[in-house]
Each structure stands twice: as structure tokens, then as C-alpha cells.
Amino acid sequence: MWEVAQRIRGRLAGWLRNPHQDYTPLWSDASNSRPLSRKYVLLALVLIGASALTNVILYGKLAKRWPGPLDNYQPLTIQPVVNDDFLRTRSPPLNSSENAIVTSLYTDSYATAIATLGHSLNRANSTASRILFYLPEKISPRALCIATATGFIPRAITRIPPPHGGKGVYDHFMDQYSKLNIWTLADEGYKGVVYLDADTLVLRNFDELFALPYNFAAVPDVYVDGMGFSLGFNAGVLFLRPSTEVFTDMLAKIDTASYNMHEAEQSFLNHYYGAEAVRLPYAYNANLAIKKRKPELWADVKREARIVHYTLVKPFLKEWDNSGKTVVEIRRMESNVQNKLSAFGGMFKEELLDWVGIWKETRRTYADVLTVCSGASATLPSS
Template identity: 30%
Template sequence: MADQAFVTLATNDNYARGAMVLGKSLRNHNTSKKLVVLIGPQVSDPCQCVLKRIYDEVRVVDVLDSGDAAHLAMMKRPDLGVTFTKLHCWTLTHYSKCVFMDADTLVLSNIDELFDREELSAAPDPGWPDCFNSGVFVYRPSIETYGKLLEFCTEHGSFDGGDQGVLNGYFSDWATADIAKHLPFIYNLSSIAIYTYLPAFKQFGGNAKVVHFLGKTKPWSYTFDPKAKKISGSEQDVSSNPTYLLEWWMLYSSSVVPMLHEQYGDQTFHSGCVEFLCSEMMTIEIEQSESTLSLPHSLPQPSSQERKQKWEQGQADYMGMDSFDNIKRKLDTFLK
């Protein structure tokens, strides 16, 4: 339907690249819906031009900030403040129904069936399943709802300092009111939660339709050698699934980078794609068919405090230091 759209948000050029890949992945899987991207004024002209080639509508919006410095500092994610800009998506009233998707998501198959759902439909958050993750949700644009959301922000703020806290506070009955508004996890598969329940991922992961690159390190934070199909980065997130990361980079390098080079012309432009990787950066060698990640043995071990923080954030190294066998071994030693 012409009055239904997928909507995303990019507040800077990095997230604009993510939006480009998301848009191309939706196109590649033959969506029949319109594509809309909301962008902040900081997005450069070349990136805007590429977005206009992929999306049906590119709209510049003001960057809203939660102003909730205490909560943002607590989360150690000050960049989440601008995600309040996401609330602008409710102003797109020329559409009857929309599906919002974060710019760090990637579509793996056609998901037009999401438009059969009602507001507010979303998948559970892997960190606290009684909350929904605001990376993918179905909603109905409404100036009235937009006003009420801003009013809610003013009166109650956000319990996590970001848009997810606001939306869960406003749509507070999501967990209990209507199970039909609970999207299956395959529509918002967290790349950092895959290894927390590996048997389930092996059983159901093949049905995934949307992968969400949660966490601070985004796909565009790495570098990529298209010829060797190698991804490298100085801050490797060991819990990211390399298969999905490779899929993101293959799409970005083949479909997005040529358009970016065309727009930038002779200007200096770093796409993130390289032919020769620096030897000091650790390298992930990935074949298209592989689904496991091998890391060099020389990786620095995290401190006790860093491991504690990872556990508290639901990002324990279940395949390494924090594996069941290691934990059991330590318990056995302690009990003896």
C-alpha cells in the first residue's frame, strides 16, 4: 500500500551509512512499501544524495535530546540522547501505518507482513524481556500521539535515558495487554545476544528476518577487505555474529560504496573498505559459509571489573572465559 512505509533515522554520516545498507536490504528483498529516512542537519550533502537514491522520502528533522545526563552517564552511552529524535516518526501522518527500524539493523528476508500488526508491536528486549526493544516496532503516525509522547518525556523522562525507556514507559502495557503485539525475536535478532543461548540460536537462528547490531561497536566501526573478505577492527566485539557482519559489509561494499564515491568525487572519503589490512589490527577471516568466530590467542584479557560490567550488561563471554565448563571447574575447585 502506498500509505505504508518503513522508517529509519540517521543523525550523522555514520548512521546514514547504516540507513543506506538497511534501505538496500529492504529493496533487495522486494518490499512493496515506501521507504522513509529521517535525518539530522549534521548529515552531509553527499550522504543525503545517496539516501535520496535509496529512499522514497528523506526528511530533515531537529535533533531532540533527552537532556537526561545522569541516566545517560549511568549507561555509559551518552550518544543515546539524540535517539529521542526518533519520536519525530509519529509526525509522518501522510502514512497510515509504519514500521520503524534502527539504522543498525539489516533485513535478511521480506518482512512486509509486519504491517498486519497494530501499534505498538515490537519484539522483547534480550536484556529485559518484559520491555520491548525499540529497534523495530510497528506504529501508527499521529500528531496526537506525538504530542503525548513529548508530554510524557517532560513529565517522566526516560528510565534508561534513551528512546526505549520513553516508549516502554508510554506503552507500559505492552508486556501484559495483548500477546499479538509481541513480535517474534526473529524480527529483531540481537547480534550481541546470540551466544547467550546458543542451542536456541542453532535451532531457530536460521529463520531470522532482521538482525540488530546492538552495542557500542557498529558494523561501520570496522574495516573490510572486499577481495579477501576480511573484517578487522581494534575493538572486536566477540559476541557479534561474523556471518551477519560479513553480510552487512558485502552489501555495503558492493552497493553503497560505489554511490558514495560517485557523490564525493575528488573529496577525501574513507569508506572503511581497504585492500591491505594493517598488521597491527586483529583480523577475522571469514568465509561466507562459516558461522563461528576464531580470535587470536594474543587478545588482551579483560579485567575483573570489565568482566563484571559485561555480566551486568548481559554480555558475558559464554563461549570463552565465562563458559559453563570454566564456571563449573572453578566451582569444583572452590567446593573442594
């Protein structure tokens, strides 16, 4: 039957090209006549339609049966994320004075998070300089003292307001465009920058990022809803080559570019770099949303994670409050984390205990400095 359909399909194509030509029957039966050709045309249409419908149904089922490789994750590869042999033989070696790790402080409630992040960087032995961007009009002397207790150098920056008066931007992202000030570090001689959101924690050294030959790199984002694993990147961890020219160009295009305003600077950067952004492995931004989306994938990501990103639950903020409006006092931080262990059904207990463990080290190691911070003067330290 399939061969007949194919023969009819060929005849049909010829007939459609010249419907007035003499019809040559498919079989050498002299009884076949011109009127019979219409029957073959109808038969061909039926067979072709049935074939197409079968393909649609078959491939539709296959498409639904096989999810993407991340939602269908399997621990197959035996290669680590980083090739250590290559790193040991690279030349020239990194120049630490040209590299910087930057984070930002826009509200007092994140000060203890940055102190903990700084200590985690010390534990990982990163060689880069440490810079803390902060908004002087929004940060108290006490919070700045706590945030810089573990090694970050404070740097006052000018707030970059959201375009269009902030219309459409989520309230907790209103200050996030100020992050673009990172590109101005070119004026100070920095050639490589890794930006870390304050709600990250460093587990392993990631200095290899500074050897990347690219201008911009980030880790693909993950959503717990239907969007799932995205090609768009998360702006909580960025690698970039600073450029004053790029900074000026960004400011000129924030208002005119078309993008989803809800996610503020993250959405803008995704559109600004688009296809030019290098996608890094999840190990450099181990977003807790990965664990919520696919625990099996998280198990492998966590084993090699350099940086964990506390997106879904923030241990340093008041219980059930991710807005950052309430400051958790140092003496209450451990009990605050304990109150969050049951969040999401206890899914993130291990990661919360990781964070509080490093926080305890931070508090012990820098006890004298943190005590001084409690009586910080009303004058902000100079940048």
C-alpha cells in the first residue's frame, strides 16, 4: 500500500503541474480511463493525509516522552568541570592586582551576608581584590562596618535609577541597576571582575574565571515553574571585562531597549549581551532553584559547586521575609537560620546549615571587629 501511495503521489504531482495532460494509468490495465484518475487523486490525498497525521501523532508522542536532558538528568559524565592539568600549565600566571571580586550592599539587612561571603572567600584562598559597592544614602555606618569586617573594601557608588520611574520593576529590584557601575572599574586598571550577589556563598576557589578570554560570562537561569531551565542567564554571578565605553553605552540604552522590566538589570543584561554571553557551568552559580527543580541534578552540581546562590531561601533575612526590610541582629542569626530549616519542606536544610556553619566561623574569627561595629560612629568610612 505504501508503494502504491508513493506512485500515486508522483502521478499527482505531475497532474498538478499540468492538469490537462493525458493521464497515464498506474497499472497497465486498458480498462483504466481518464475519469478514473480522479479516484486515484482522492485516494492519494487520503493516503498522504493519513501518513502526515501518523507522523504528527508519532513524533508528538516522542517529543512528550523525552524531556530535555536536564529535566531528564542522569549522572553520566566522568569529567570534572575544570581541567586542573591545563590550569597548572597555563602561561602567563594570573595578575591578582588586575582582578577584583565585587559585591553590593543596598540595604542594611544584607550586611551579615556580605561578612559571611567575605569569610568564605578567605577560606577559598581567592587572590583577587575585594570591593564592596554600597549606596551611602541607604547604608548605616554599623552595617557598612559589619559588611567590611572580613576583607571587602568599601566603595561608595552613585545609584542608577530604574528607567521609566521604575514602572514594572519589582520593588526589591529598584536599586539593582546600580550594579552596572562594575563596568567603571576599568578606570582603576581592573581587567577582570567576578561579581557576586550578597546572597551567595563561596565553597571553592574560582580564580580560573579570570583567565577567560571573553568579555562577559554568566550561568543559565533556572525557574521552578514551567519555564524550567533557561538559556537566559542569572545576574547573581557574573564574569566581565570592565569597560567605560560599555558602561556609557549601557546607560544610553537602558531607557530605549525593549525588555521585561520585572527582572530589572538581569533582563537588560540578557538583552544587551544576548548571543554574545558565554554560558558558564552551574557550578559557578549553584542556584537553589536547581534543587527544587531537579534534586538529582543538584546532587552532582553541589559536588563541584564553587558558588552557591541562596535564591529561594535567604538564611540571613527574617523568617519568611525575603524583602530585606527587617535586620536580623548578629546575636539572633543562628536561631533565625534554625527557624528556616523547615522551609520548602526542609529541602534546603543542608545548604542552610552550610551557610550558618561559615557564619559561626565568621563570628568567631572576626569577633573583635564585629564588636567594634556595634558601636560604629555615625560617620561612614571613606571609600
